Amino acid sequence: MRNTGERIVQNALMLVAFSALASLLLIAVFIFKEGLPFLLRTGLRDFLLSSDWRPQEGHFGIYPMIVSSLWVTFGAMLVGAPLGIACAIFLNEFVPKSVMRVTKPTIELLAGIPSVVYGFIGVIVVAPLIRSHLGGPGLSVLCAAVILGIMILPTVISISVDAIGSVPNSYREGALALGATRWQSVHMVVLKAARSGIVAGVILGMGRAIGETMAVIMVAGNSVKIPHSALDSVRTLTANIALEMGYATGQHRQALFATGIVLFVFIMILNSLAMAAMKKSVK
Amino acid sequence: MRVPPKVTQAIAVALFGGATVLTLAVLVFVIVFVLGKGLPVVSLDFLLQSPREMGKAGGIFPTLVGTFLLPLVAVAIAFPLGVGTSVYLTEYTVESRMTGVIRFGTDCLAGIPSIIFGLFGYIFFVEILQMGWCILSGGLTLAIMVLPTIIRTSEEAIKAVPTSYREVSFSLGATRWETVLKVVLPTALPGIVTGVMLSIGRSIGETAAVIFTAGASLRLPDSLFDSVRTMAVHFYILAREGISIENAYGTAAILIIAVLLVNAVSYGLMNRFIARRTK
Numbered sequence: 001m002r003n004t005g006e007r008i009v010q011n012a013l014m015l016v017a018f019s020a021l022a023s024l025l026l027i028a029v030f031i032f033k034e035g036l037p038f039l040l041r042t043g044l045r046d047f048l049l050s051s052d053w054r055p056q057e058g059h060f061g062i063y064p065m066i067v068s069s070l071w072v073t074f075g076a077m078l079v080g081a082p083l084g085i086a087c088a089i090f091l092n093e094f095v096p097k098s099v100m101r102v103t104k105p106t107i108e109l110l111a112g113i114p115s116v117v118y119g120f121i122g123v124i125v126v127a128p129l130i131r132s133h134l135g136g137p138g139l140s141v142l143c144a145a146v147i148l149g150i151m152i153l154p155t156v157i158s159i160s161v162d163a164i165g166s167v168p169n170s171y172r173e174g175a176l177a178l179g180a181t182r183w184q185s186v187h188m189v190v191l192k193a194a195r196s197g198i199v200a201g202v203i204l205g206m207g208r209a210i211g212e213t214m215a216v217i218m219v220a221g222n223s224v225k226i227p228h229s230a231l232d233s234v235r236t237l238t239a240n241i242a243l244e245m246g247y248a249t250g251q252h253r254q255a256l257f258a259t260g261i262v263l264f265v266f267i268m269i270l271n272s273l274a275m276a277a278m279k280k281s282v283k
Numbered sequence: 284m285r286v287p288p289k290v291t292q293a294i295a296v297a298l299f300g301g302a303t304v305l306t307l308a309v310l311v312f313v314i315v316f317v318l319g320k321g322l323p324v325v326s327l328d329f330l331l332q333s334p335r336e337m338g339k340a341g342g343i344f345p346t347l348v349g350t351f352l353l354p355l356v357a358v359a360i361a362f363p364l365g366v367g368t369s370v371y372l373t374e375y376t377v378e379s380r381m382t383g384v385i386r387f388g389t390d391c392l393a394g395i396p397s398i399i400f401g402l403f404g405y406i407f408f409v410e411i412l413q414m415g416w417c418i419l420s421g422g423l424t425l426a427i428m429v430l431p432t433i434i435r436t437s438e439e440a441i442k443a444v445p446t447s448y449r450e451v452s453f454s455l456g457a458t459r460w461e462t463v464l465k466v467v468l469p470t471a472l473p474g475i476v477t478g479v480m481l482s483i484g485r486s487i488g489e490t491a492a493v494i495f496t497a498g499a500s501l502r503l504p505d506s507l508f509d510s511v512r513t514m515a516v517h518f519y520i521l522a523r524e525g526i527s528i529e530n531a532y533g534t535a536a537i538l539i540i541a542v543l544l545v546n547a548v549s550y551g552l553m554n555r556f557i558a559r560r561t562k
Contacts, residue, residue, distance in 0.1 A: 002458055005458075005460070006458050006459060006460055009460045010375055010459075010460075012367075013367050013368075013370060013371040013375055014371055014375070014376075016363070016364055016367035016368055016371065017367065017368045017371040017372060017385055018385065019364040019367075019368060019430065020364075020368060020385065020388050020389040020392050020430050020431060020434060021384065021385055021387075021388030021389070023392060023427045023430065024388045024391055024392045024395075025388075026403070026407070027392075027395065027399065027400070027403040027427070030403055030406050030407050030411075031399065031402060031403060031406075034406055082302070083302050083305065083306055084306075086298065086299045086302035086303065087299075087302055087303045087306050089299050090296075090299035090300055090302065090303045091303065094295075094296055094299060094300065103303075103307070105550050105554075106307070106310075107306070107307070107310065108546075108550070109543060109546050109547060109550065110310040110313075110314075112484045112485070112488065112542045112543065112545070112546040113310075113313060113314070113488070113539060113542065113543075114487070114488030114489070114490070114515050114518075114538060114539075114542060115488065115490065116488075116490050116515055116518055116519045116522070116535075117313065117317060117488075117518075117535050117538065117539060118313065119519075119522075120317075120518070120522050120531070120535065121313055121316065121317075123522070125316070150309055150310075150313075153306055153309075153310070157306070180288070181288045181289065181291070181292040182292055182295075182296075183288075183291055183292040183294075183295035183296070184288055184291070184292070186295070187295075204394070207394050207396075208396075210396070211394075211395070211396020211397070211398065211399075212396070213396065213397065213398040213490075213491040214490040214491050214519055217523070218519075218522070218523060238396065238398045238491075241398055241402065242398055242401075242491060242494075245401075245402070245405070245495060256402075257402065257406075260398075260399055260402050263396065263398070263399065264395075264399060267394055267395060267396060267399075268391065270394070271390065271391055271394040274394075275387075275390060
């Protein structure tokens with residue numbers, strides 16, 4: 001009697017354990033089911049490499065959105081990665097543990113600030129600054145990069161802090177015993193040992209930046225064109241989906257799901273890279 | 284000329300210290316700015332009245348209800364699935380190809396952007412299952428979104444329970460499930476609750492996944508099949524459509540307070556959990 005009960009529980013738990021994997025597959029299947037037929041009909045080249053996005057006339061080319069997404073993400077990394085890594089190094093290596101114990105939770109607490117709030121700050125504070133000092137419309141690649149760069153800070157910091165923290169103390173002691181300064185021990189020994197973990201943090205940050213939607217809609221300006229400078233208004237892949245999903249029908253809607261597929265593929269590649277880097281750092 | 288190590292050390296400290304101060308300053312600025320502009324708008328009436336003229340006037344009461352209900356539904360669904368998964372992974376099986384695949388799926392799910400969840404929830408729950416824009420569609424979508432968080436944190440918490448606890452339970456004649464239910468889970472509870480609180484925090488702030496699945500109705504919901512608007516969505520619409528910047532600030536202030544409160548509680552719990560573990 002007890003054994004049957006145990007067996008039922010075990011099988012039920014096994015079933016439950018597949019819920020995350022099943023959800024992932026379900027998401028992939030339904031996004032692809034809506035978008036893939038369209039993608040095959042239009043042809044991958046026409047969809048990915050054409051700059052002509054006029055849904056009403058049946059022209060669906062998302063090249064400008066792909067370029068914009070990449071620029072915005074790249075810009076966010078330029079802002080977020082150096083700041084985040086510098087923060088992680090400073091908190092781990094240059095201040096007493098007690099400071100770290102207060103600062104790290106504070107930064108992680110801030111990871112919870114909703115993305116729409118960051119977007120709003122971008123519109124109210126950052127965009128006018130850009131407009132008055134650098135020119136252009138304000139809502140631009142630069143504005144999106146700054147806001148997304150700030151948004152990914154907690155991700156980059158938190159994972160880098162863990163990576164640097166897991167470098168054995170004997171490494172540092174060895175370097176210091178040889179007469180190295182703190183900084184020499186950091187850049188010659190600690191950073192080399194923690195490199196994979198830091199790379200994973202940066203890649204995960206990139207994933208967050210490229211996938212962010214509402215904040216980007218608010219700050220990037222949303223014009224469909226290939227940006228020529230950091231001050232140009234752009235529309236990212238995510239923004240394209242969210243802006244037009246509300247009223248799109250028929251082919252137009254399928255094209256948005258196909259945009260979702262492109263985004264999905266980007267994210268999967270980034271995730272796999274991050275996971276590979278993590279695995280290397282565990283070793 | 285070679286720069287002396289003492290100088291590079293000083294430069295490094297200044298640079299990294301500066302970066303840290305700047306980061307903290309920016310993050311604190313965001314909070315202070317929003318609270319400073321938003322709190323003066325907030326009053327009891329603002330919290331307890333319904334919005335008038337699409338949110339131009341009046342309060343935000345229905346969005347408070349929506350913000351409370353959606354995460355609740357999400358966690359009610361994700362909690363048993365997430366904790367069940369982590370119990371299975373830690374207590375009922377050894378590391379194998381299968382657990383590897385499950386972990387891989389969980390990690391991938393964690394990285395998927397919220398707009399993809401929104402698209403999926405819209406096509407699957409709203410359209411194919413014909414549930415329409417409602418609390419349940421939104422809750423189910425959010426449940427999938429927070430599932431990886433709950434799985435990971437519960438797994439960490441369960442792994443941290445000493446093996447000796449289980450051995451004592453087994454030696455008293457308890458079965459595996461009895462051990463899980465009466466020994467492992469109660470010990471791991473604070474850690475599990477941390478994951479739940481983090482999930483609630485994320486759900487409260489979510490916009491893209493919610494707007495396409497739960498809709499944006501400003502009416503008070505009667506059942507799980509009614510559409511609701513959360514504070515995050517309300518704030519987005521107010522700010523983006525320029526309906527009322529003043530009310531947007533007020534909503535943002537309450538939103539930030541709610542999220543920070545939930546996150547602070549979860550970090551408090553986590554610290555207590557870690558303190559107990561290392562005792």
